[in-house]
Structure formats: C-alpha cells, structure tokens
Amino acid sequence: MSGPHVALFVTCLVDMFRPSVAFATVKLLEDAGCRVEVPPVQTCCGQPAWNSGDRENAKAIARQVIAAFEGYAHVVVPSGSCAATIARDYERMFEADDPWAARARALGARTHEITAFLTDVLGVTEVGQKAPVSVTYHDSCSGLRSLGIREQPRRLLASVAGLELREMAENDVCCGFGGTFCVKYPDISNVMAGDKTRNIAATGADMVLAGDLGCLMNMAGKASREGRAFRARHVVEVLAGDLATPPIGEAG
Amino acid sequence: MSLHEATTPAFRANARAALDNANLQAALRGSRGNFITKRARAREDLPEFDALRDRARDIKDHVLAHLDLYLEAYEAQVIASGGHVHWAETAEEARAIVLDLCRQAGAKAVNKGKTMISEECGINDFLAENGIAPVETDLGEYIIQLRGEVPSHIIAPAVHVTVPEIEAAFRKAHTHLDPDRDLSDLAALQAEARGVLREKYFQAEVGITGANMLIAETGHSVIVTNEGNGDLTQSLPRMHIVMASLEKIVPTLEDAATILRILGRSATGQEMSVYTTFSRGPRRPGDPDGPEEYHVVLLDNGRSNMLATPFQDMLRCIRCGACMNHCPVYQAVGGHAYGWVYPGPMGAVLTPSLIGVEQGGQLPNASSFCGRCEEVCPVRIPLPGMMRSWREREFEKRLTPAAMRRGLGLWAFAARRPRLYRIAARLGAGLLSRLGSKTGRIASLPFARGWTGERDLPAPQRGGTFMDRWKAARR
Amino acid sequence: MSARARILDRIRAAAAPGDRQATVAAWMAAPGGGPLPHQATSHGAQRLTQFMQKLDAAAATVGRVSALAELPKALAHELRKRKLPARIRFGDDPVFAGLDWGTIGTSRGPGRIEEPATLSRAEFGLAETGTLVLASGPDNPVTLTFLGETHFVLLREADLCGGFEDFWTAWRERGLDPRTLNMVTGPSRSADVGQVLQLGAHGPVALHVFLLS
Incomplete structure (x- = not known):
C-alpha cells in the first residue's frame, strides 16, 4: 500500500x-x-x-x-x-x-x-456499510470542545445505509465520566450518568454511540444497572460494519 | 450559617446532602435549562457576540496589566466628584471601614443591593453583631436572608429555594400581615415582598451596593439589575457605600459598553438588563434626592497576589454566572455545596485563590473537565485549565489524598514501562474478563466501589488485550 | 504604610516592564475600538422602528406625540386606559412646567412611597436595545424612575441614538454631570420567585414611552 x-x-x-x-x-x-x-x-x-x-x-x-x-x-x-x-x-x-x-x-x-x-x-464521505438500527450520538466533551468534533461522526454515520440518527436532548452535556472524576466523586458522577441515560432512553434509539470508550463504559454501566433497553457501542464499530461483536457490557 | 466558616473541605459531604435534598433537587431541576436556552438565543441574535467576547477579554487583560495606574485614575475621579475611596487589604479591614461609615451616618438600618463582595466580607453578620440591621433588598437575597442562608448562585441567589419554601418564609417573617392571606400564586408572593421592602427603603440611613464596573475615565460605579432595588438602595438613604473589588475597573465608558453587551446576554440572555446605573459622587447641589455622601470601599483580599500567576486570568471575571448555569456539577449539587461565597466553576478557581488551596482544594477537583464553562465564559477564562493548575499545586504540596497519590504513582510506574505495563494489562484484562464472563459486566468490585456503587463495570472482551492480539495476528 | 500603598506596591511588583503610563494614556485618549454590532448602527426611520421594536421586546409600551403641547392629552388617555387616577408627579423639567395639564392633577418633586404614576424626560434613547437614558437632578429626580407604579417617559426623537457608540459621543457633548445616569430597558422585573419572570419587582410594573417627533 x-x-x-x-x-x-x-x-x-x-x-x-x-x-x-x-x-x-x-x-x-x-x-x-x-x-x-x-x-x-x-x-x-x-x-x-x-x-x-x-x-x-x-x-x-x-x-x-x-x-x-x-x-x-x-x-x-x-x-x-x-x-x-x-x-x-x-x-x-x-x-x-x-x-x-x-x-x-x-x-x-x-x-x-x-x-x-x-x-x-482523508476526505472520506462514505463508509459503505449497512446497519438497520436507530442510534443516538453522545458528543464526548474533550473531542467536542478541545478538537471541535461534532459533524464528522454524524457525516460518516449518515452514509451508513439504513441507519437512523435520533438526537437526544443535551447531547453535548457531560455523561459524568470525566476520567478519575467518576471514582473521585461517584455521587455526582452518578447523577450526571443518570441524566444521560434518561436522555438516551427518551429517544427510543436502539443504541448510543460515542467516540470515547470511557464515556461509553460509564453510560453502558449505568444503563445496565438501571435495566435500560438500549445498547452502547463505539462509533467506529458501526462505521466499520462490526455489529457482530457484543455491545459494551454484554456477553457474547 | 456564618459566612466565614468555609465548608469547602466538606464538599463531598455537602454534595451528598444536596443530592439527598428533595426540595433542592426540585428547585435545581425546575430552573435547569432556562438560562442556557436564553443565552444561546441571545448569542445567535448578535453576530458580533464572539468578537465582543474577545474584545472584553482584551480590555480586562489590559486593565490587569495596568491596574495600579487605572486605580489611581479612578480614585482621582471619585474624589473630584466629591466622593471618597477607602482601600481595604482584607475582609476585616473592609468590615471595619463599613462599620465606621455606618456609625458616622448614625445608621440603625442599612439597605443592601446585591453585592457578592459584601458576602465575601461577611458584612451582614458583622453589622448585626454591632447593632445595625442589614436589610437585603434584592428579592432573592431577601428570601435567603429570611431563611438564614447565603446565596447559592451569584446572580440568582435564591435559585435553590422552591415556591412553597418562599411562602413559608414570608408567613414566618411577615407576622404583621393577615395570617389567612392568599399567597398561592407567584404574583402574590412578589407583591408582598415589594410592599414590605418598599417601607424599608425609606427607613435606612445607609445603602450598600456592589459594582459591576468602576470606570477609570469618569469615576462612575456601575450597577446592573433587573429589579431596581439597587437604585432605591442607593438613592433614598443619606449615604451610599459601594463595595467593589479591585479588578472591577474598566478604562472608559466605551469599554463599559463592550462589557454590558456581553454581560446581560451571558447572564440571563437579556440584551440589556432593565437597570444599568452609572453613579458618580454624592447628590449635586439642588438635587431633591440621592445620597449626601458617596463612599467606595475597594477590596483586595488576595486579588493583587493573583497577578502574574497562572490564576491572573480569573480576575477577568465579570460575574455573569454563565459558567455555573452550564456546569453539570453545579446543576447537580447547587451552590451551597461549594461551601464558600463563590460556587460553580468560577468559584472552583477563585476560592482557593482567596482562602487558600488547603481550604478550597476540593473545589477544583470536583470537575469532570467537560469544558462547558470555558466554552460559554464571556471573557474566555480557561476555567478547566486553571482548576488543573490548582490540582498541580495540591500535588506539589502533597495535599492530594494519600490513596489517590499511591494509586496514581503505581499506575504511572507501569505506564512509563511499556513491557511491565503489557503484563499488568494482560493480567488485569484476563481477571476482569473472567469475573464478567457470564453477563459481560461486573456488578461489584471491592477495590472499585466508586465505579460499581451505582453502575456496572463492562467487562473486557475475551481474547486478551489489543496489543497482544495485534502482535499475534500481524507478526 | 497605608493599605492603599501596600496594594499598589503589590500590583506594581507584578507588572511587566515597559512604558505603562504611555500605554494607558493612549488607551484613554482613543476610547472605543471594539467591534461595532450591526444592530447599533441604524439610521432614520429604521432607527425609530428598531427602537420601538426593542421597547416592545423589553415589555415597555410606546406612543408617538406630534407636539409637546399634545403630551397632557396623550398622558390623560394613557392614564384612563390603565385605570389610573388622573394624577402625575414629575420634577422641575422646564419642558413639563410650561404645559397645560388640564384635568390631570400634577405634583412636583422626587418619588414618594406610593405613587401611581410618574413622568420623566429621558436625555437619550438607544435603538440598539430599546434603552432610555435618564439624568438625575431637580428636573428629573432619580426616584421618580423607581417609585412610580407606572413610569411615563418623554423622549425626543432627535435624542434617539443608534447604539452605545454615538450615544457616548452625544453624552459627552451635552456636558451633563448628574449624580446618576440611569439606563432603563423596560419595566422592573425579577425571576427570584420560582425562577419565573414577573414584572414589577421593586420598580415600575409598567413603562410607557412618549416619543416626541
């Protein structure tokens, strides 16, 4: 190559x-x-x-x-x-x-x-994948505010055939992960995570996607404790067509 | 609650109590989003908003680089207009100056417009101890004064109080009114406070206000309010005392306009607050109203020590409250949990500067560094970066909790040795993967209760770490 | 050593080297220099329209008066409409002194504890934000702005500025030095009770502007 x-x-x-x-x-x-x-x-x-x-x-x-x-x-x-x-x-x-x-x-x-x-x-506009799922996208804080990443994942997701993006309320609000914050201040982190899973669930989407595994583990961990129905995946899994791997926090 | 006993070291316990307080949570949830929506709309409506933020930042930076000169110019203008300037290095000095002035004025009652500097100095308790009754006139400040509380927000001091709690406070305090009166709607509550305070406006001998700005060119002090209470507070008594900190200086009237253009929009989404008042000196000869004496108390209280440090930029703050309105931590626990005068992100940076990192060190730690505060700050203060600087000071002074230091030290030891790290990651991933092999997640981990207390830990995928699998697959 | 001297010394110790006096002098000599918002640059009829729209957005009302002599009639109409007593209180402004107030009872002086309606004359208006600028003094006592349940304000259209920039220039040219310069943008309000905005917190419940052509 x-x-x-x-x-x-x-x-x-x-x-x-x-x-x-x-x-x-x-x-x-x-x-x-x-x-x-x-x-x-x-x-x-x-x-x-x-x-x-x-x-x-x-x-x-x-x-x-x-x-x-x-x-x-x-x-x-x-x-x-x-x-x-x-x-x-x-x-x-x-x-x-x-x-x-x-x-x-x-x-x-x-x-x-x-x-x-x-x-x-690279100017990629199409990922050439098909995924008949409804998703919502969480904008992780650092990517969004330090690097200005907001439209890029959405543009790529828009090229996935059959995928429906349902934006959640407060999609740019922190999920409560924050690195060591989530274990230093678990009470506050938990409230933030709960607000996030509620907003995700309200969209009715099959899964939440994000670009950061820390946030995803936090959201998925909170959602499974609450018994929520939605799944959680890193955005690249959907973009690469890997829906076979079990979602975050689920056994294969 | 006394102002001087900072409870910042107990932030964790304060936060827990706040999360368990149903009334507080109802009040916080009720107001959540209002400020955010309004600010966003105001920003959209003014294409030059971000350029004005840059300009405001530059104005404040210029002032801070020449603060001594501007303070002298300002002072000369105040004196030329017949006013007096008193310099206070500490809160104690400011209290003594204010008490002395009140005594000169023969004051039995002092009316107060909203001033965070007076909160910082604990003026109310001090005056009361000395036989002078302080009366807060901002509606929110009045409510919390009746409840024996301090502000929980720098522009919406009673944002933590629910309507039934306000009604209860009024019924308890306003015993001269009919106990069977109807206070079931918001308008009745506001009308009652208006009536009670209207009387008090005419009784005080001294009015104390804060200042949003002090203008070096003219010697004006500027207050920005929506209620008009600050104007009645300063116009009816015979003496007007302005309490302001050093960094409130702006050079010219035009510079004040730049600040005004971003202040209301950032605070409440208003293009202009209802009342913006420029005051200069005492009433003029022949004036039928206005104070006969005008005094400005200039407070340092640690600010001059922030110059030329990583925390200087904090002195740009114009006290709009946008950072706390947008802060998920503030929105979860409210302002009182922060345990001192200034809550939210601006408080998390300012508090350790003013009361010491030993006392205030919890606050800059209680942030997920989501960066929303910096994103909305009208004067572009790098709040998360400054909180990080405080953490660094703490780490250097060995104030970071021992368990945290040990954990961090162990992790860093491995992270600096990739081969050792590989082995540790392999062992860790294998162990956690086995623990969660049935469900794909772990519900309880003895050494990670901070995580598993309220959420599951997704287990590592089976098959080893990426680095091991990559090496196996590609080589 | 005084607190003043110690504070100033600490600030100077932290200052960067250079001719700081000259930098300050240059800044003060050329006020302004910030971005000029488009909304502060209206002219002519457009300025008037913008001002009236902004007053409306600030929950103030506005009516036009073609000649000063028409003011009492317009005021009487507004008082009736608002079911207010036919009484008004204002200061010593010569603009008001020479008018025939007809059936309206007038009183002179600063604000009093209960005052259904007060009248002031604004020195300037800002179309940028629908803001009135009042100057305190015997002509227009500052307390009239805050103690009337309904505050009426007369503004000459000629005194209407586009925004802060031309306003400050005009203000300096007029050479006034009142104890307070009061910028007023709509009637008093508060959201401190239940975080719901209500008019009439301490100051007026209503603000009405008479625009004099």
Whole structure:
C-alpha cells in the first residue's frame, strides 16, 4: 500500500477493555488506503497524571509517546479525549524553551481523532456499510470542545445505509465520566450518568454511540444497572460494519 | 450559617446532602435549562457576540496589566466628584471601614443591593453583631436572608429555594400581615415582598451596593439589575457605600459598553438588563434626592497576589454566572455545596485563590473537565485549565489524598514501562474478563466501589488485550 | 504604610516592564475600538422602528406625540386606559412646567412611597436595545424612575441614538454631570420567585414611552 503512513494510538481503555474498537479503527484506516502501524511502545496518553496535577509523570509519559510516534505521517486515536491530550496538552506540559515543547507541538499537529481524520484529512464521505438500527450520538466533551468534533461522526454515520440518527436532548452535556472524576466523586458522577441515560432512553434509539470508550463504559454501566433497553457501542464499530461483536457490557 | 466558616473541605459531604435534598433537587431541576436556552438565543441574535467576547477579554487583560495606574485614575475621579475611596487589604479591614461609615451616618438600618463582595466580607453578620440591621433588598437575597442562608448562585441567589419554601418564609417573617392571606400564586408572593421592602427603603440611613464596573475615565460605579432595588438602595438613604473589588475597573465608558453587551446576554440572555446605573459622587447641589455622601470601599483580599500567576486570568471575571448555569456539577449539587461565597466553576478557581488551596482544594477537583464553562465564559477564562493548575499545586504540596497519590504513582510506574505495563494489562484484562464472563459486566468490585456503587463495570472482551492480539495476528 | 500603598506596591511588583503610563494614556485618549454590532448602527426611520421594536421586546409600551403641547392629552388617555387616577408627579423639567395639564392633577418633586404614576424626560434613547437614558437632578429626580407604579417617559426623537457608540459621543457633548445616569430597558422585573419572570419587582410594573417627533 502506498497511502499515508499512520500510527495507531490504541488508548489504554481500548487496549484492555475493547480491542474490537482498535480493529475497527484499523479497518476504517486501511479501507481508506492507509498503511497502519501500531508502535509497541505505547501504554496510555498520560491524561490521568496530567489531570491529577502530577506533571512529572505526565511529562515522562508524554516524552515516551512523542518519541515512539514522531516517525509517522499521522497519529490516529479512537478517542477524542486521548487525542486532545496528545494534540493539545502535551505542548502545555513543557516550558516553552524545552526542546520537547517543539516536538510535542509537531506531533500534536499530526494527531487526529479517527472520525475527524477520516473526514477532514482523508476526505472520506462514505463508509459503505449497512446497519438497520436507530442510534443516538453522545458528543464526548474533550473531542467536542478541545478538537471541535461534532459533524464528522454524524457525516460518516449518515452514509451508513439504513441507519437512523435520533438526537437526544443535551447531547453535548457531560455523561459524568470525566476520567478519575467518576471514582473521585461517584455521587455526582452518578447523577450526571443518570441524566444521560434518561436522555438516551427518551429517544427510543436502539443504541448510543460515542467516540470515547470511557464515556461509553460509564453510560453502558449505568444503563445496565438501571435495566435500560438500549445498547452502547463505539462509533467506529458501526462505521466499520462490526455489529457482530457484543455491545459494551454484554456477553457474547 | 456564618459566612466565614468555609465548608469547602466538606464538599463531598455537602454534595451528598444536596443530592439527598428533595426540595433542592426540585428547585435545581425546575430552573435547569432556562438560562442556557436564553443565552444561546441571545448569542445567535448578535453576530458580533464572539468578537465582543474577545474584545472584553482584551480590555480586562489590559486593565490587569495596568491596574495600579487605572486605580489611581479612578480614585482621582471619585474624589473630584466629591466622593471618597477607602482601600481595604482584607475582609476585616473592609468590615471595619463599613462599620465606621455606618456609625458616622448614625445608621440603625442599612439597605443592601446585591453585592457578592459584601458576602465575601461577611458584612451582614458583622453589622448585626454591632447593632445595625442589614436589610437585603434584592428579592432573592431577601428570601435567603429570611431563611438564614447565603446565596447559592451569584446572580440568582435564591435559585435553590422552591415556591412553597418562599411562602413559608414570608408567613414566618411577615407576622404583621393577615395570617389567612392568599399567597398561592407567584404574583402574590412578589407583591408582598415589594410592599414590605418598599417601607424599608425609606427607613435606612445607609445603602450598600456592589459594582459591576468602576470606570477609570469618569469615576462612575456601575450597577446592573433587573429589579431596581439597587437604585432605591442607593438613592433614598443619606449615604451610599459601594463595595467593589479591585479588578472591577474598566478604562472608559466605551469599554463599559463592550462589557454590558456581553454581560446581560451571558447572564440571563437579556440584551440589556432593565437597570444599568452609572453613579458618580454624592447628590449635586439642588438635587431633591440621592445620597449626601458617596463612599467606595475597594477590596483586595488576595486579588493583587493573583497577578502574574497562572490564576491572573480569573480576575477577568465579570460575574455573569454563565459558567455555573452550564456546569453539570453545579446543576447537580447547587451552590451551597461549594461551601464558600463563590460556587460553580468560577468559584472552583477563585476560592482557593482567596482562602487558600488547603481550604478550597476540593473545589477544583470536583470537575469532570467537560469544558462547558470555558466554552460559554464571556471573557474566555480557561476555567478547566486553571482548576488543573490548582490540582498541580495540591500535588506539589502533597495535599492530594494519600490513596489517590499511591494509586496514581503505581499506575504511572507501569505506564512509563511499556513491557511491565503489557503484563499488568494482560493480567488485569484476563481477571476482569473472567469475573464478567457470564453477563459481560461486573456488578461489584471491592477495590472499585466508586465505579460499581451505582453502575456496572463492562467487562473486557475475551481474547486478551489489543496489543497482544495485534502482535499475534500481524507478526 | 497605608493599605492603599501596600496594594499598589503589590500590583506594581507584578507588572511587566515597559512604558505603562504611555500605554494607558493612549488607551484613554482613543476610547472605543471594539467591534461595532450591526444592530447599533441604524439610521432614520429604521432607527425609530428598531427602537420601538426593542421597547416592545423589553415589555415597555410606546406612543408617538406630534407636539409637546399634545403630551397632557396623550398622558390623560394613557392614564384612563390603565385605570389610573388622573394624577402625575414629575420634577422641575422646564419642558413639563410650561404645559397645560388640564384635568390631570400634577405634583412636583422626587418619588414618594406610593405613587401611581410618574413622568420623566429621558436625555437619550438607544435603538440598539430599546434603552432610555435618564439624568438625575431637580428636573428629573432619580426616584421618580423607581417609585412610580407606572413610569411615563418623554423622549425626543432627535435624542434617539443608534447604539452605545454615538450615544457616548452625544453624552459627552451635552456636558451633563448628574449624580446618576440611569439606563432603563423596560419595566422592573425579577425571576427570584420560582425562577419565573414577573414584572414589577421593586420598580415600575409598567413603562410607557412618549416619543416626541
């Protein structure tokens, strides 16, 4: 293949909880003509350390990611949140005169969330899939507000034959995940998650889609505890035509 | 509830209590979305809105970079117009100045327009302790004063109070009125407060207001209200005291207009609030109304220490309340849970600056960093970024809870060693996958009750981690 | 050392180097410079229409008066329509002093605790937002703006500005220095009871503008 050389940043949650998201991402990239590699030196983007005020560990992890990923034309991430950490936060971690700041900036400029990469960089308009389902889409906060991802997943979903998108109320309001927030303040997180599942259920859609596994695990976990009928999937699974894999939080 | 006993360290318990308070939850749910819809419409109706936000940010940044010069220019204008300026480094100093002025005026009662600076200084309790009766005249402030509470929102102080609670407070306080009167509709409640307060307006010797802005060019103090209470408060008594913090300065009348264009729209979705009043000095010779004396108390209380720090941008704040209106955490627990004067995202940044991160450190942690506050802030304050900076200060001072530090340290140790991490991830995924093998989810995990208390944990897919499977498949 | 000196010292210690005096002088010498909203730039008949629309949006009412001598008749009509007593209170504004008020009982002076109707003259109006600008003083005591149940305001069409920009210029040119400059946009209101907006919180329940051609 001669397409763009893309490094996949898997993300820690996808690696551990839902490899099918990474496989779907690889499929979408390869279908679009990319050469995909998965650099072995990757663990997590470091966001938990950065958002907890642990700058030293955040910087150490950032340097590790920068060194491992700077040889590729693009870095693609199946998460708006982790993509934003690499694309926006890495540069802020270093003093302006630290050589790592420039390397962070350079890497940041080549780092993309998957749906944004497909539409904005590769110009993909069709994914060539069929899925007779009704879905609602949750805009995860980091992707939406740090990276401006809103229309990209919707445009791609619109190309899936048979798929119906039913927007929920407050689709841009946080689901209560927020990384460590959900375990630091479980009471508040739970209320936010409950508001979210109520809004999802009110659409009557078969499933909720989103671009971040953290939010999805939170919404799916809350919904299953409440006995809600809707399912939860990462958006790339639908875009890649993988509806065979059990939804999040369900056994195969 | 006394203002000075900050309960910010008890945020978690406060939040739990707030979530269990059915009346509070009803009030919060009732108002939710109103402010958001109105602001969104106001923004749509003004194509230049975002450009005005940029300009407002620039004005405030310019002021903060030249604050000493503008304060001096402002002070000179106030003095030239026959007013007085008093500088207070601390809340204590501000209280003493206000009490002294009230005594000079022979005050038995002091009327108050809405002022968060007076809340910050605890003026009400202090005046009461010294035999002077403070009377809040903003309808919302009046309601909470009757209930012995403090504001739960910087522009809608009684947003946490339900209508039946208001009725109960009025019946308890207004004992001079017919106990069988009908207070069943909102209009009757408002009319009753209006009647009671109308009398009080004419009784006080001193009126205290806040200021939305202080104008260096002219020496004006500006208040923005919808009720008109701030105007009656400052126009009827013989002395008008303005309580304002240093950063309220704007250079010119034109700059004030820029701020006004974004303030009402961001706060309540109004193009202009009903009353925007520019006050300068005491009543002029021959004036039949207005105060005979005009005093401005300029409060620092820690603000000058925020200059040239990562928290300087917080001093751009124009107190519109948009951040809390759009904050899912604020909307879930209300303002009192924050435990000090300023709630919501702006409070989460400002509170540690003013009372110390040791006291206020919970607040910047209680955020999911969803970023909605920054998105709507009219002066583009990077609120989540500043909350993160507070977390960093906490971490450096080793104030982060020990369990959290240990967990984070362990995780980071592995995350910095990819080969070790691979093994840990493999073991973790395998264990969790087995635990949830039947249903695909885990209902209870002893070491993750924060997660599993109220929600299931989706189990990892079978077949190992992605990195292991990728390696196996491709090599 | 005074609190003032200590505060200013701390601010100066935090300031960046450079000729800050000159920067401030330059800023103050050229006020403005912000984006000019289109809605602040109306002219002529369009300005009048916009002003009236904005008054309506702010829950104020408006009527036109072709000559000053017509004001008492127009006011009498409004008072009757609103079932208010045929009484009005206003200040020493010479514009009102010379008029024949006919059957309307008039009184002069600042606002009183119970006042069904008051009358003021606005110095300017802003079409941008439907805002009236009043200047306090003996002619138009500030308390009349807040203590009348219904507040009537006379505004000359010639004093109508497009928005803040031309208003501040006109304001400076007129050279007034009242204790308060009151911008009023509709009648008093509050949403503090049950978060439902109601008119007439402390100030007027109704605001009516007489636009004088």
